Amino acid sequence: MKNNESALKPTVLWFTGLSGSGKSTISEKVYAQLKDRGYKVEHLDGDAVREVFPTTGFSKEERDSHIKRVGFVASLLQKHGVFVVASFISPYQDARDFVRNMCEDFTEIHISTPLEVCEQRDVKGLYEQARKGEIDNFTGISDPYEEPEDPELEIDTTDITPEEGVQMVLEYLRNRS
Numbered sequence: 001m002k003n004n005e006s007a008l009k010p011t012v013l014w015f016t017g018l019s020g021s022g023k024s025t026i027s028e029k030v031y032a033q034l035k036d037r038g039y040k041v042e043h044l045d046g047d048a049v050r051e052v053f054p055t056t057g058f059s060k061e062e063r064d065s066h067i068k069r070v071g072f073v074a075s076l077l078q079k080h081g082v083f084v085v086a087s088f089i090s091p092y093q094d095a096r097d098f099v100r101n102m103c104e105d106f107t108e109i110h111i112s113t114p115l116e117v118c119e120q121r122d123v124k125g126l127y128e129q130a131r132k133g134e135i136d137n138f139t140g141i142s143d144p145y146e147e148p149e150d151p152e153l154e155i156d157t158t159d160i161t162p163e164e165g166v167q168m169v170l171e172y173l174r175n176r177s
């Protein structure tokens with residue numbers, strides 16, 4: 001491994017948080033860092049999975065099935081020694097716990113950037129549409145987000161750079177190995 005660092009133990013790095021909180025930005029960089037260090041790693045992202053399965057909606061039932069399916073895939077990959085970087089809003093505690101219990105090694109990372117900051121960023125213009133009532137069941141506006149009860153790591157991206165967020169994740173992985 002790079003710089004003779006001791007090997008990191010593969011886990012499912014599960015990024016949860018509001019739209020625009022920074023899940024994709026940080027998780028893509030963590031994915032690249034792990035790959036660069038020679039680890040087997042896969043990235044599962046909400047938007048990418050939903051592009052393949054466009055009929056998946058945003059009711060609790062649909063979100064829960066979607067999260068349990070991708071969680072199952074993540075658990076299989078991790079069991080075979082692959083790091084999994086998963087970024088999903090995954091707003092419900094029971095679905096996240098279901099995935100945690102299914103995985104041999106699970107690391108919940110709450111990207112806890114507050115709603116006001118996410119809404120101000122409005123990366124995709126979705127908050128504006130949700131406020132106008134043009135999108136139903138929008139997390140944080142017209143649908144709940146249940147804050148993780150006991151995440152392994154919490155990162156608020158309001159006043160940090162994406163690189164600082166990545167370093168927090170890598171430091172966590174080094175410390176637990």
Ligand SMILES: Nc1ncnc2c1ncn2[C@@H]1O[C@H](COP(=O)(O)OS(=O)(=O)O)[C@@H](OP(=O)(O)O)[C@H]1O
Pocket residue numbers: 018019020024045046047050058062063066067087088089090091124126135136137138139
């Ligand atoms: N109603 C509603 N609520 C929340 N998000 C919405 C909605 N409609 C579309 N989008 C877009 O879908 C992305 C979230 O997909 P996920 O699979 O991560 O969501 S979930 O885990 O099933 O809750 C999310 O992407 P991110 O911004 O990357 O989180 C949005 O772009």
Ligand SMILES: Nc1ncnc2c1ncn2[C@@H]1O[C@H](COP(=O)(O)OP(=O)(O)O)[C@@H](O)[C@H]1O
Pocket residue numbers: 017018019020021022023024025026087121123157158160161162163165
């Ligand atoms: N420290 C940070 N970490 C992650 N994203 C940040 C940070 N600071 C600012 N941002 C910006 O916030 C936005 C987050 O969007 P994105 O990663 O798509 O969020 P999500 O995947 O949670 O919807 C991006 O435009 C990104 O450049």
